[in-house]
Amino acid sequence: MRTRWFLAAIGLLALAPLAALLLALERAPRVERPVVITPDQVERAKRIVDTHRYRVRPGMIGVVNVLPDDADAAANYLARRFAQGSAGVTLGEGKVDLQLSVPVLGHPPPAYLNIGATLVQTLGLPRLDSLRVGRLPVPTALVDLFAPTLLRWLGRDA
Numbered sequence: 001m002r003t004r005w006f007l008a009a010i011g012l013l014a015l016a017p018l019a020a021l022l023l024a025l026e027r028a029p030r031v032e033r034p035v036v037i038t039p040d041q042v043e044r045a046k047r048i049v050d051t052h053r054y055r056v057r058p059g060m061i062g063v064v065n066v067l068p069d070d071a072d073a074a075a076n077y078l079a080r081r082f083a084q085g086s087a088g089v090t091l092g093e094g095k096v097d098l099q100l101s102v103p104v105l106g107h108p109p110p111a112y113l114n115i116g117a118t119l120v121q122t123l124g125l126p127r128l129d130s131l132r133v134g135r136l137p138v139p140t141a142l143v144d145l146f147a148p149t150l151l152r153w154l155g156r157d158a
Contacts, residue, residue: 099115
């Protein structure tokens with residue numbers, strides 16, 4: 001009898017990653033929009049780069065003030081350019097909401113990875129407050145556990 005319960009528990013543990021994958025992938029993108037960048041936004045981006053090019057060295061943290069529409073357009077452009085997806089950014093008082101939809105599994109994509117995240121302002125770097133991958137909410141404790149690894153993967157120290 002104990003062997004059956006043990007085997008059933010092992011079976012459920014083996015199916016957990018598959019269930020998480022099924023919850024993470026969705027049939028439609030939550031964000032789907034064209035990339036629209038105005039000449040004024042390009043000019044503002046050039047000014048930001050020119051202004052901070054020599055002030056911030058590798059390993060330093062720099063602060064840049066951007067307009068909400070510019071941040072939203074830049075995120076959508078980067079999502080399209082590097083992942084063939086779409087993104088949206090909403091800046092709020094002390095927080096930022098990010099939405100990203102990326103096609104996966106071929107062309108035309110039968111599935112999308114939809115990611116929603118909220119970052120909150122701190123005295124240092126922003127902190128990830130919430131994360132949702134598809135229909136799967138990611139517990140904050142799990143995010144906090146893997147954040148240093150993700151930051152190292154992105155090429156920064158945690």
